Amino acid sequence: MTKEIEASTKRRADDAAAPPKLKKTRSTGGSQLDLPFATIEGKPGKVYVFGTGDCAQLGLGEDILSRKKPANLAVLNDKEIVDIAAGGMHNMALTKDGKLYSWGVNDQKTLGRSGDEYEPLPVEGLDDVKVVKVACSDSLTVALTSEGHVYTWGTFRSAEGILGHSKGTEIQDKPTKVHELSNIVDIATGTDHVLALNTAGHVYSWGNGQQMQLGRRIVSRRMLNGLTPESVGVKSMVRVGAGSYHSFAIDKHGKAFAWGLNTYGQCGNENPKTENIPSATPIEVLEEEVFIDLQGGEHHTIGLTKGGKLFGFGRSDSYQLGLGYTETPGSEDSTSHKKAIRHPTLISGLPTVKAISVGGNHTLALTEDGDVFAWGFGEMLACGNGEEEDVQTPLKLTGKQIENSKIIKVAAGGQHSVILAVDN
Template sequence: MAPRKAATNSPAKHRPDEDLPRNKKRVVQHLPFATIPTHTGRVYAFGTGDCAQLGLGENILLRKKPANLTALNDQHIVDISAGGLHSMALTREGKLWSWGVNDQRTLGRSGDEFVPLPVEGLDDVKVVKVACSDSLTVALTDIGHVYTWGTFRSAEGILGHSKETNVQDLPTRVAELEDIVDIATGTDHVLALDNTGHIYSWGNGQQMQLGRRIVARRMLNGLTPESVGAKNMTKVGAGSYHSFALDKDGKASAWGLNTYGQCGLDDAKVENIPSVAPIKALEDEHIVDIQGGEHHSIALTKDGRLFGFGRSDSHQLGLGYTEVPGTEDSTSHKKAIRTPTLIGGIPPVEAISVGGNHTLALTREGDVYAWGFGEMLACGNGEAEDVETPLQLAGQQIEGAKIIKVAAGGQHSVILAVHIA
C-alpha cells in the first residue's frame, strides 16, 4: 500500500543563511546521512505486557526474564525501538515490524496488536532508524526523509498529528523536512537534525520541550516543524518532556522541563528552560549520547562512563541513593540529584536506552546492565522491586549471547541478541 501524500501545512524550512548574498553564504560542514546497522540478531522482550507491548501473544502478559519473539527470528532484525506501550523492529532491508497498543494507530498497520506484523505504506522507502514516543512513531530513511504516524497528545488529550489530521493511520512523509540525519522522540514531541547541524522540533510544547513558546490558544502551531535555533549540532536526544543536543566537540545542551534537574541545571527555582542552553556541569566531558526518561537523564561519555541526573525516588539514576548523602530531607516529595553524577559499578558502556523510569546500558563487551523502577519487571531481574544500582541482565534464553541493541520503553524492555556458537 502506497503511503498517503503528506499535506504541506507550512512553508519550506528556512535556513539561517538563506538571506545572505550568494557569495556571502557561510561554509557549512554537512553531516553524513544515517545508515542502516549491519549486524542482525534475535529480538527478546521482558517486563509488563498487558497492553500487548511484549509481542509474545495475548496469553503472555508479563515476562520476568528476556523471552524470544519467535515471529521475528527469520526477519534479519538489525535495530529496535520501544515507546510507552509499543515497539518497533527494523530489518536489514529497511522494513519495519510493530506490536503493542494501536489505539492512536502507532503501529502503522491493522491486525493483531499482540504479535509483530509488518508496518504498511513504506514499500518504496528504506528506513534506517525508527523512534517511538507514547502515541506516535517516527521513521528516518536513507535519503533523509522523515515519516510519522499516530498522533501527539497534550495534558488535555489528543492534540493531533498535524493541523489537518487528528490521527494518522499510515506512515506519511513530513513534507517540511529534508536532509535529516538523526531523530529523537519524547513522550509527545519529536526532534530532527539536518545535515547542516540545525535542529527542528514539533509536537506538544507545554513544557518548553520544543525550544520555543507555544501560546495555549494556538497549540496546533506546535505540530509544524520549526528550528530550535541551535547551530552546528551533530546529534539529538530527548526525555519525556525535555530535549538534548550534542555538538561535534561532545558538548551537551538541553531545554524543556527541569523540575527535577533533568536538564542538568542545578537550580530548583528554574522549572522550565525555554530555549537551548549548555549543560555547564558536563562541559569538561566529551558526551556521545544523552537521553532522558520521564524526569531523569543519562549521559554517555566517549570513554564509556555514565552520568545521571534528575529524579531519583525509584533509583532511576543507579547511584544507590535517592538524595545526595548528607542532604536528605524527609519532607521533600521531589527526591532528585540535580547535578550530573558519575554512575559506578559498570564496565565501559557502548550504548544507552532510557525508559520512563528505568535505564538499560549496553557494554562494549555485549552485556546489559539495568536499574531503576522495578514494579513492571522492565529491569529483567525477575523481581518487582526497584533496582538500586546497575545489575547485569541474565536469563536462560540469552545465556552465552552477545547483546547488540537495547530499547527501554515505558513498562517493558526489548533487546537484540546474537547467539555465539
C-alpha cells in the same frame, strides 16, 4: 589479543565515536557541518522481550502478559532484524532491508497498520522507502529513511488529551511524509514531541510544547502551531536526544545542550526554582566532558561520554539514576515532594558502555562486551532481574535464553524492555 591489537581496536572505536569534522565551504567563506545520512549498521539478531505486557507490549500473544527474564520473540527470528525501538506501550523492529515490524498498543494508530496488536506484523505504506532509523513516543512513531526523509504516524497528546498529528489531521493511521523536512540524519522522541537533525547541524522540533520541550514558547490558544516543525535555533549539532518532556542536542565538540522541563534538575540546571529551560542551553557543569549520547526518562537523564562513562541527574525516587541512593547525601532540598539528584553524577561500577536506552523510569546500558546492565523502577519487571523490586545500582542482565548470546541493541519502553542479540 595482544596489547598492540587492543590499542588499535580502541583507537578505531574512539575514532568511530568522535563527532564529525567540519567541512569548509567556499560559498560562505566559513564552515558548516556536512553530516552523512544515516545508514543501517550491524548484523541481524534475535529479538528478546521482558517486563509487563498486559497491553500487548511483549508481542508474545494475548496469553503472556509478563516476562521476568528475556524471552525470544520467535516470530521475528527469520526477519533479519538489525534494530529495535520501544515507546510507552508499543515497539518497532527494523530489518536489514529497511522494513518495519510493529506490535503493542494501537489505540492512536501508532503501529502504522491494522491487525493483531499482540503479534509483530509489517508496517504498511513504506514499500517505496528504506527506513534506517525508527523512534517511538507514547502515541506516535517516527521513521527516518536512507534519503533523509521523515515519516510519522499516530498522534500527539497534551495535558488535555489528543492534540493531533498535524493541523489538518487528528490521528494519522498510516505513515505520511513530513514535507517541511529534508536532509535529516537523526531523530529522537519524547512522550509527545519529536526532534530532527539535518545535515547542516540544525535541530527542528514539533509536537506538544507545554513544558518548553520544543525550545520555543507555544501559547495555549495556539497549541496546534507546535505540530509544524520549526528550528530550535542551534547550530553545529551532531546528535539529538529526548526525555519525556525535555530535549537534548550534542554539538560538534561533544558538548551537551538541554531544554524543557527541569523540575527535578533533569536538564542539568541545579537551581530548584528553575522549573523550565525555554531554549537550548549548555549544561555548564558537564562542559569538561565529551558526550556521544543523552537520553531521558519521565523526569531523569542519562548521558554517555565518548570514553564510555555514564552521568545521571534528575528524579531518583525509584533509583532511576543507578547511584544507590535517592537524593544527594547531606542535601536538604525541600522544594520537591519527590527525591532528586540535581547535580550530574558519575554512575560507578560499570564496564565501558557503548550505548544506552532510557525508559520511563528505568535504564539499559549496553557494554562493549555485549552485556546489558539495568537499573531503576522494578515493579513492572522492566529491568529483567526477575523481581518486582527497584534495582538500586547497575545489575547485569541474565537469563537462560540469552546465556550464550551477545547483545547488540537495547530499547527501554514505559513498562517493558526489548533487546537484540546474536549467538556467540
